Amino acid sequence: MRILIVSLLATALTAIVAVGFTYRDEPSTEGMTVPQYDEDGALLRPKDFHTWVFVGASIGLSYSEESKRSGPGLFHNVYMQPQAYQYYVKTGKFPKKTMFAMAVYKPTQKASINRQGFFEDEFVSLEVALKDHEHFDEGWAYFDFGKSRDRATAFPKERCHSCHSAHGAEDNVFVQFYPVLQEVKKAEKAHDEQ
Ligand code: HEC
Incomplete structure (x- = not known):
């Protein structure tokens, strides 16, 4: 009898732990804008970023040492899907898509009224980084969608991926910036140290 109870308890515990892990590993990304491709496999411009x-x-x-530039250079504003962000908060990882x-x-x-400093003027281009193992080895x-292109094909590995995978702090992404x-x-680290 005692063995039965112990084994039942062990099974229940395993189930609870398993559910816990599944929940931790796979929070939902329901409602997330996912990449859309056309019939040639080109990515369609995400409209709601x-x-x-x-x-x-x-x-x-x-990325080059010499500077020929006179002004401050171009502004880059970086956004990610809210559901991907929530997933990152919960797991410390970027989800598929x-x-x-x-x-x-x-x-x-x-x-x-501006006399000092710089602000954003003309929109130049929309560049996208996409995590999709099903589509890309x-x-x-x-x-790069430029100002208004509706579709774009992926750059060859050497143009973009190489630098991102070598220097991006986490999973190809320049989290350090x-x-x-x-x-x-930081919040994750503080939590782990508690
Ligand atoms: C020599 C290194 C290097 C190369 C090559 C490079 N990038 Fe990046 N990329 C960066 C850095 C550094 C950032 C950090 C943020 C920024 O630029 O404002 C970045 C950020 C990005 C981001 C924002 C998301 C992220 O991954 O951090 C996108 C999108 C992006 N690059 C697209 C491209 C595209 C498209 C190409 C190829 C045409 C390219 N990059 C090539 C260094 C590089």
Whole structure:
């Protein structure tokens, strides 16, 4: 009898732990904008990214040592789907079909009451990073939709993926430049240390 109770308890415990893990590993991403492809496999321009979570901005980031630039360079505003962000908060991972949209703007200055500093002017392009192992061998693929193109094909690996996988802090993503995602990491660390 005692053995039976112990084994029942053990089974119940395993079930609870399993459910717990499943829940922890796989929070729902229901309602998330997922990538849409046309018949040739090109990605369609995500239309609603302005409503996504804004994870960070940069201006004039450059990867070369020499600078020929006179102004501050281009603004980059980076967004991710809200459901992908929630998943990241819960698991510290980016779910399948995560998309980062990077809106690029030219800088301008001295308009209206502005006398110092720069603000965003003309929209230049929308670049997208997409995690989709079903479509791309490398997992992540990279696209440039320019100002208004409806569709874009993935760049070859050497153009974008190589730098992202070598230097992006986490899973190809430049988390080191996104304060909103770093906050998540810090909170996670503090939680683990408790
Ligand atoms: C030499 C390194 C390098 C190369 C090559 C590169 N990127 Fe990036 N990328 C970066 C850095 C650094 C950031 C961080 C944020 C920023 O630029 O504002 C970034 C951020 C991004 C983001 C935002 C999401 C993320 O992954 O952090 C997108 C989208 C993006 N790049 C698209 C592209 C595309 C498209 C190409 C190829 C045409 C490309 N990148 C090539 C360095 C690179």
